[in-house]
Amino acid sequence: MRAGLLAGRIGAVLLTALAVGAVAGPWLLSTDGRERLAAPYAPPSADRWLGADDLGRDLFAQLVIGARGSLGIALLVALAATTIAALVGGLAGLAPPWAAGIVMRVVDLVLALPFLPLLILAAAFLGPTLGVRAAVVAALVWAGPARLIRAGVLAAWSRGHLQAARAMGASAWYLLLRHASPVVAPLLVPVFVRAAMTAIVLDASLAFLGLGDPTSPSWGTMIHWASVRGAMLTDAWLWWALPPGLAIVLTVTALALVGVATEDRLNPTLRQAR
Numbered sequence: 001m002r003a004g005l006l007a008g009r010i011g012a013v014l015l016t017a018l019a020v021g022a023v024a025g026p027w028l029l030s031t032d033g034r035e036r037l038a039a040p041y042a043p044p045s046a047d048r049w050l051g052a053d054d055l056g057r058d059l060f061a062q063l064v065i066g067a068r069g070s071l072g073i074a075l076l077v078a079l080a081a082t083t084i085a086a087l088v089g090g091l092a093g094l095a096p097p098w099a100a101g102i103v104m105r106v107v108d109l110v111l112a113l114p115f116l117p118l119l120i121l122a123a124a125f126l127g128p129t130l131g132v133r134a135a136v137v138a139a140l141v142w143a144g145p146a147r148l149i150r151a152g153v154l155a156a157w158s159r160g161h162l163q164a165a166r167a168m169g170a171s172a173w174y175l176l177l178r179h180a181s182p183v184v185a186p187l188l189v190p191v192f193v194r195a196a197m198t199a200i201v202l203d204a205s206l207a208f209l210g211l212g213d214p215t216s217p218s219w220g221t222m223i224h225w226a227s228v229r230g231a232m233l234t235d236a237w238l239w240w241a242l243p244p245g246l247a248i249v250l251t252v253t254a255l256a257l258v259g260v261a262t263e264d265r266l267n268p269t270l271r272q273a274r
Contacts, residue, residue: 008261014254018247022067033061033217041236051239054229062222063243069218070200070248073134077199080138082192085145090184092146093153094176104150110143119202123211130216133203141198145191152187156180186263193259197252204248219244 031037038052045051050059092103122136153176156162162179206212207220210228214221226232226241 005261005265007257008265011254011257011261014250015258018067018251018254019071021064022071025064025067029058029061029064031058031061033058033065041231041234043235044239050243051236053225053236053240054231059222059240059243062217063219063247066217066219066222066244067247069130069213069216070203070220071251073130073137073203073218074196074199074251076130076134077138077141078192078196080134081142081145081195081199082188084138084142085149085191086184086188088142089146089149090153090176092150093157093180094173100150104147107143107146110140111147113140115140115202116205119206120209120211123206128206128211128213130213133206133212134199137199137202138195141195145187145195148191149184149187152184153180156183190259190263193255193262197255197259200248200251200255219247 026032034057036056037058038048038056040052040054040056042048042052042056048058048060050063053059053062088103088107092100092107095103118140119133119136123133126132126136157175157180159179162175165175165179203212203218204220204223207218208224208227210224212218212221212224222244223241226237231237231240
């Protein structure tokens with residue numbers, strides 16, 4: 001078995017386990033993570049696998065429930081960013097040179113924007129709700145993929161049979177949907193995966209800075225509360241801040257493994273180079 005395929009399968013198994021835990025886990029827990037069930041800063045035990053926070057609430061329950069928030073925003077951002085990138089990149093590939101130039105200058109402008117400061121301002125002024133955070137992150141991460149998709153459309157457009165079909169009167173939209181889309185479609189999977197990775201990291205960064213939604217549990221929110229409530233000054237950080245941090249690293253790593261394996265499988269050039 002090739003190393004890339006094995007890595008992709010490992011990543012897929014990890015992502016599946018995380019997704020199943022995020023969806024089914026809260027239904028299997030005996031607490032929602034908001035009830036006081038133990039002593040403050042209680043260490044892990046047979047009853048409380050990750051111990052308790054400063055209010056005696058179950059941290060394992062918070063970790064499982066927080067997976068919904070972190071994975072949910074990753075899914076929303078990835079869907080939105082991939083859709084925007086596909087539309088903008090496809091239109092830029094079909095448009096006349098002057099119109100494509102305008103579109104690509106907008107893409108360059110978005111790429112030049114500082115992500116984190118803009119996210120901080122947006123979260124501060126628009127509110128920290130899940131929808132706002134997802135919309136802002138998606139609005140910032142679509143530009144790079146759009147440039148990649150436009151390059152794929154232009155490469156497909158230069159093929160001889162497409163040029164012949166266009167000379168015979170076929171419309172640009174027909175050629176894009178019927179002939180160019182099979183060439184461009186494999187690019188969407190890596191775009192989706194990278195957008196999800198970026199979303200998880202950026203959302204965790206916002207939450208750590210205190211700009212997340214306190215009513216919507218997430219892994220970044222757990223790290224934030226561990227920091228502001230003094231867990232970093234005691235051994236409590238081992239069961240309060242470390243598990244959500246490891247969950248973020250594990251999720252991003254799993255996405256990276258799936259993305260590399262998928263790109264390797266769908267892109268013959270990369271497969272031959274490796």
